[in-house]
Amino acid sequence: MKALRCSLIVVLLLSITAVAPASADEQKTIFYNVTTDEAWAAGMALGQANKALEVGYKVVIFLNVRGVFIASKSFVTDTNGASGKSMQEMLKAAMGKGAQAIICPMCMGKAGMTMDDVIEGVVKGGPDVTMKAMTADNTVVISF
Numbered sequence: 001m002k003a004l005r006c007s008l009i010v011v012l013l014l015s016i017t018a019v020a021p022a023s024a025d026e027q028k029t030i031f032y033n034v035t036t037d038e039a040w041a042a043g044m045a046l047g048q049a050n051k052a053l054e055v056g057y058k059v060v061i062f063l064n065v066r067g068v069f070i071a072s073k074s075f076v077t078d079t080n081g082a083s084g085k086s087m088q089e090m091l092k093a094a095m096g097k098g099a100q101a102i103i104c105p106m107c108m109g110k111a112g113m114t115m116d117d118v119i120e121g122v123v124k125g126g127p128d129v130t131m132k133a134m135t136a137d138n139t140v141v142i143s144f
Helices: 001-019 039-054 067-070 087-096 105-110 127-134
Strands: 029-034 058-063 100-102 141-143
Touching: 029 039, 029 127, 039 058, 039 067, 039 087, 058 067, 058 087, 058 127, 067 087, 067 100, 067 105, 087 100, 100 105, 100 127, 127 141
Parallel strands: 029 058, 029 141, 058 100
Antiparallel strands: none
């Protein structure tokens, strides 16, 4: 089972590279819906997001449910096995490459967080921000 999961991860990462957008006119946005702070799933989402940025996709990362902890200045996450980086490091790397990171305000409140607790560059979501990004033309939504 572990070998199957590893194989699927490799195939997904390679498929992003193989289908890079042909031009800016055809550029797609990948909207990553990240609902967990668990290093395996969140690491997969953030690893894909970083790879997608490297090959020319626009990327939006929506942190919600337990995924909000990834944006916390003080929350310590496990490291991703493939990269050896924390979830915060992977998020910051994606944002440094141009990803937009959005955090769910209701989930953030449930987690006991405020925007003061969130790393720089993450924006507060809401219907006018999140839904607009999620439903934009040429956008593919992937949930983790």
